Amino acid sequence: MSLWSRIVNVVGGDRLSREIDEEIESHIEEAIEQGRDRSEARRAFGFALRQREESRDIRLIAWLDSLRADAVFGWRRLKKSKITSAAAILSLALAIGACTSAFRLIDALLLRPLPVANPERLHTVAFEGPSAADGKTRTYDSCSYPMFRKMRAAVKEQAELIAVSMYSGSTDLTYGADQDMEKAYLQYVSGWMFGSFGLRPTVGRLLTESDDLQAGAHPYAVLSDDYWTRRFGRDPKAIGRTFRMGNDLFQIVGVAAEPFTGTETGWVTDVFVPMAMKNPRTLASLNNFWLRTLVQLKPAVAAAPVRERLRAEFRAIQEERVKGFPAQSKRDRERFFQEKLLLEPAAAGRSNMQREYRQSLAALALLVALVLLIATANIANLMTASAAARAREMALRVSIGAGPWRLVQLVLVESAWLAFLAAAIGALFAWWAAPFVVRMINPPAYPARLVLPADWRVLGFGLALASAVTFLFGLAPALSASRVKPAHALRGGEDPHSRHRLMHALIAIQVAFCFVVHFAAGMFVSTFDRLANQPTGFSAERILNLETVTARSQPPAFWDQVAEHLRTVPGVERVALVGWPLMSGESAVGNISIHGEPPTDVFSDFVSISHGWADVMRIPFIGGRDFRAADTNPTVAIVNQAFAKQYFDGENPIGKSFERVEPAGGSARFEIVGFVRDARSRDQMRWPIRPTAYIPFQSIDPKGAFQPIGRGTFVVRTSSANPLALASTLRREVPRARSEFRVSNIHTQTELNQAATVRERLLAMLALFFAGVALLLAGLGLYGVLDYSVLQRRREIGIRMAIGAQAGDIARRVTVDVFAMVLVGGVGGLALGMASARYIESLLYQVRPTDLAMLGLPSLTILVAALLAALPAVIRAVRIDPVRILRSE
Amino acid sequence: MPKPDSLQGSLDLLVLKILSRRPRLHGYGIMSAIKDTSGDVLRAEEGSLYPALHRMEEAGWIQAKWVTKETGRRARLYGLTAAGRKQLAAEESRWQAVTSAVNRVLRTV
Numbered sequence: 001m002s003l004w005s006r007i008v009n010v011v012g013g014d015r016l017s018r019e020i021d022e023e024i025e026s027h028i029e030e031a032i033e034q035g036r037d038r039s040e041a042r043r044a045f046g047f048a049l050r051q052r053e054e055s056r057d058i059r060l061i062a063w064l065d066s067l068r069a070d071a072v073f074g075w076r077r078l079k080k081s082k083i084t085s086a087a088a089i090l091s092l093a094l095a096i097g098a099c100t101s102a103f104r105l106i107d108a109l110l111l112r113p114l115p116v117a118n119p120e121r122l123h124t125v126a127f128e129g130p131s132a133a134d135g136k137t138r139t140y141d142s143c144s145y146p147m148f149r150k151m152r153a154a155v156k157e158q159a160e161l162i163a164v165s166m167y168s169g170s171t172d173l174t175y176g177a178d179q180d181m182e183k184a185y186l187q188y189v190s191g192w193m194f195g196s197f198g199l200r201p202t203v204g205r206l207l208t209e210s211d212d213l214q215a216g217a218h219p220y221a222v223l224s225d226d227y228w229t230r231r232f233g234r235d236p237k238a239i240g241r242t243f244r245m246g247n248d249l250f251q252i253v254g255v256a257a258e259p260f261t262g263t264e265t266g267w268v269t270d271v272f273v274p275m276a277m278k279n280p281r282t283l284a285s286l287n288n289f290w291l292r293t294l295v296q297l298k299p300a301v302a303a304a305p306v307r308e309r310l311r312a313e314f315r316a317i318q319e320e321r322v323k324g325f326p327a328q329s330k331r332d333r334e335r336f337f338q339e340k341l342l343l344e345p346a347a348a349g350r351s352n353m354q355r356e357y358r359q360s361l362a363a364l365a366l367l368v369a370l371v372l373l374i375a376t377a378n379i380a381n382l383m384t385a386s387a388a389a390r391a392r393e394m395a396l397r398v399s400i401g402a403g404p405w406r407l408v409q410l411v412l413v414e415s416a417w418l419a420f421l422a423a424a425i426g427a428l429f430a431w432w433a434a435p436f437v438v439r440m441i442n443p444p445a446y447p448a449r450l451v452l453p454a455d456w457r458v459l460g461f462g463l464a465l466a467s468a469v470t471f472l473f474g475l476a477p478a479l480s481a482s483r484v485k486p487a488h489a490l491r492g493g494e495d496p497h498s499r500h501r502l503m504h505a506l507i508a509i510q511v512a513f514c515f516v517v518h519f520a521a522g523m524f525v526s527t528f529d530r531l532a533n534q535p536t537g538f539s540a541e542r543i544l545n546l547e548t549v550t551a552r553s554q555p556p557a558f559w560d561q562v563a564e565h566l567r568t569v570p571g572v573e574r575v576a577l578v579g580w581p582l583m584s585g586e587s588a589v590g591n592i593s594i595h596g597e598p599p600t601d602v603f604s605d606f607v608s609i610s611h612g613w614a615d616v617m618r619i620p621f622i623g624g625r626d627f628r629a630a631d632t633n634p635t636v637a638i639v640n641q642a643f644a645k646q647y648f649d650g651e652n653p654i655g656k657s658f659e660r661v662e663p664a665g666g667s668a669r670f671e672i673v674g675f676v677r678d679a680r681s682r683d684q685m686r687w688p689i690r691p692t693a694y695i696p697f698q699s700i701d702p703k704g705a706f707q708p709i710g711r712g713t714f715v716v717r718t719s720s721a722n723p724l725a726l727a728s729t730l731r732r733e734v735p736r737a738r739s740e741f742r743v744s745n746i747h748t749q750t751e752l753n754q755a756a757t758v759r760e761r762l763l764a765m766l767a768l769f770f771a772g773v774a775l776l777l778a779g780l781g782l783y784g785v786l787d788y789s790v791l792q793r794r795r796e797i798g799i800r801m802a803i804g805a806q807a808g809d810i811a812r813r814v815t816v817d818v819f820a821m822v823l824v825g826g827v828g829g830l831a832l833g834m835a836s837a838r839y840i841e842s843l844l845y846q847v848r849p850t851d852l853a854m855l856g857l858p859s860l861t862i863l864v865a866a867l868l869a870a871l872p873a874v875i876r877a878v879r880i881d882p883v884r885i886l887r888s889e
Numbered sequence: 890m891p892k893p894d895s896l897q898g899s900l901d902l903l904v905l906k907i908l909s910r911r912p913r914l915h916g917y918g919i920m921s922a923i924k925d926t927s928g929d930v931l932r933a934e935e936g937s938l939y940p941a942l943h944r945m946e947e948a949g950w951i952q953a954k955w956v957t958k959e960t961g962r963r964a965r966l967y968g969l970t971a972a973g974r975k976q977l978a979a980e981e982s983r984w985q986a987v988t989s990a991v992n993r994v995l996r997t998v
Contacts, residue, residue, distance in 0.1 A: 006947065
């Protein structure tokens with residue numbers, strides 16, 4: 001109670017002072033009433049002000065009271081120079097906001113533990129090995145289901161293994177008729193996942209191990225709380241409803257409680273179904289890699305022994321798998337056995353988005369941290385300059401008894417005002433900016449949904465950042481204020497050089513950081529530019545891809561019928577069929593054998609197309625012919641230049657033939673009838689265009705019968721410039737042609753092409769933005785310092801001018817020190833940039849840090865900005881009127 | 890001029906004792922009471938009395954109340970609390986122990 005009353009007294013400090021005064025007065029009155037002399041009574045009391053202070057300190061918490069007084073004083077000072085304060089706070093707010101946004105993204109994607117029991121025990125199995133494409137070491141996460149089951153059995157005693165399907169776009173499902181298909185992100189998970197994670201249902205029940213025993217026997221689904229809210233408005237009657245996906249009917253049995261949304265951080269699972277419900281062929285295949293293996297260690301079990309057991313099991317699995325590849329080449333086999341199993345901690349979940357964006361986010365965080373330091377240096381300079389103007393005030397404070405610590409506190413409280421106001425505005429910025437960035441990571445087929453909570457972690461980071469910044473820019477001025485010598489300062493003398501040295505050093509640091517930011521931004525922009533302008537070999541203009549599915553697989557003739565119908569729609573120029581759109585991320589590969597020799601190490605991509613497709617995509621023929629309506633897979637193929645180069649030494653391949661070899665044995669023979677220019681079929685823009693064989697859309701089985709087709713893409717070239725204008729019409733027209741057909745997704749080709757460089761675009765855009773901010777801040781800082789130094793030296797300049805100095809001489813004198821610092825900073829930035837470049841090398845493409853343009857452009861930009869920033873101060877210096885200045889002194 | 894520390898650290902004890910006998914005294918009254926009852930030997934100075942009163946108030950031994958006198962002026966009256974009564978007993982027995990010990994020394998030497 002006493003502590004509380006003392007805290008309350010801090011708030012009512014003035015009232016307390018009045019009460020103490022009143023009590024003292026009443027005492028003196030009483031003394032006079034008792035016949036004592038008035039002045040004697042007062043004298044007996046001593047120094048009333050000290051009395052009051054002493055009593056005050058007893059009745060409240062002294063340090064809190066002084067803090068309050070400093071806060072009030074600091075606020076008044078901020079209000080006194082509104083524009084400067086606002087500029088300082090806003091620039092700092094932008095930097096703090098950017099840092100907080102970066103933290104929110106990194107925390108949400110990489111650091112935040114999953115809301116499950118004992119997330120620290122959660123690991124994930126990954127594999128590391130040389131890639132077939134370029135021999136570089138790559139890491140992948142996927143397993144096949146038989147592999148998972150063997151590994152689970154191998155470490156049964158030490159750990160629980162959980163299989164989850166990896167994110168691969170959303171699924172079509174319907175709660176009613178086929179016409180009411182909707183999209184949801186459905187994930188296959190081991191039934192025992194919910195139990196192992198200690199999760200509870202909001203309503204109904206969760207899946208258990210008994211829901212995951214027999215393939216196809218457990219058509220039950222659990223919804224995420226988020227999906228239940230969005231789709232059903234939290235209606236408990238949703239339990240028991242059924243939905244159809246493909247040919248399977250699932251029943252909803254429960255809702256998983258918040259905040260669990262799956263383990264694929266960066267995507268939010270809508271519907272969980274048991275692993276056992278995956279199509280039986282996929283489940284049984286040892287070579288179909290489609291799931292991620294999570295490892296939950298049992299209590300007090302170390303990771304290393306579990307990893308060793310898993311490695312031994314993986315080796316055994318490899319030995320078994322290799323028996324299925326009798327036709328494998330020697331090098332492939334070597335590579336196959338070089339693969340190594342890794343056990344990685346996965347407390348924050350594991351997703352491909354993490355792998356893809358980890359480094360980009362780290363680079364971005366570094367850039368915004370540099371921007372924050374630049375903004376901080378600006379405010380440090382501002383505080384130093386104002387400390388110079390306040391030397392007399394500080395001296396006065398020391399003279400009337402303020403200790404050094406009291407002065408440090410005074411200046412630090414002012415800094416804290418700036419930092420915490422900036423942090424508050426920055427928090428608003430981050431509240432908007434972090435989701436904005438997530439929305440940009442938004443390739444059409446894979447919309448990212450990152451859960452971005454604003455909780456104590458983010459709040460704590462913001463507060464820590466604000467405090468750190470306070471000390472960074474407040475401590476030096478505070479310490480210099482505390483060292484003030486009253487006699488010296490009150491006489492008007494001071495040592496201005498120490499201040500200038502500090503300010504100049506800060507300018508050098510700002511320029512160095514600014515250079516690094518520009519250097520990195522330049523490399524990111526040029527990487528994006530080069531990737532985005534990679535020739536694709538086809539024309540994306542006015543192309544619309546209608547990804548289409550059928551209720552049951554349909555004969556090729558029906559697909560042709562739909563294509564024929566679409567050609568009659570007004571606004572449609574040309575229509576063709578392809579297995580999947582180019583650059584959509586999907587691919588199929590095959591081993592190629594020439595003249596019956598063993599297959600080569602280099603895989604070829606296989607794309608199935610209808611006749612007329614090359615024409616729609618504007619891929620020119622070098623020789624041979626297009627497919628005819630009667631051509632089938634196998635028997636004929638069209639190949640690209642890379643294919644001819646790889647397998648026929650670049651000769652014209654028309655009339656030659658090759659065999660597509662299945663790893664499990666068996667082969668199909670193709671005769672090459674057409675030869676086309678290279679076109680990019682994959683979305684990996686950094687890799688060269690791969691050898692590609694185009695095969696007819698319609699396949700026949702060994703008996704010569706046409707095989708029915710369940711999915712394909714109608715490629716439409718429209719006559720209007722905006723192909724999306726036709727999207728809804730075409731979506732309607734497809735089922736009108738044949739009712740079994742339904743459009744699942746519509747994407748323009750341009751959209752798909754842009755999606756291939758979405759990460760690079762994001763990085764380039766944000767880096768460029770922060771480079772602009774860094775330049776602006778550094779320029780403002782330079783301007784401020786120069787302006788201040790001209791103000792300080794106006795007497796000296798006046799004298800120089802009076803005795804005949806030329807304008808050029810004055811300008812040189814005013815700027816030479818600062819430009820020396822700019823130079824020092826530039827060289828430092830160069831060294832820093834070169835040293836850090838190798839950490840971002842893997843984010844770059846065809847850009848080397850040593851390129852002249854990469855180094856020259858930032859240097860030039862910064863030099864021009866420095867000149868512009870120096871101009872007002874130089875003009876001011878040159879315009880000084882010596883007569884007026886000298887008279888005023 | 891009396892010596893500043895003529896009370897030998899017994900100010901708290903005296904204040905508590907006086908308030909236990911005569912509740913509702915203002916600062917001047919307490920000062921006068923110390924002077925009168927000690928036969929002008931002991932004097933509490935204003936400079937140390939008020940901080941001591943405020944300290945004891947914060948410690949919860951005494952409580953203060955503003956009252957308006959007939960003259961219209963407000964005065965702050967102090968009274969003992971239960972905690973103050975306990976403190977008084979403790980201080981009193983400590984004082985007894987110290988003085989008897991000092992007396993013993995004076996007698997034997």
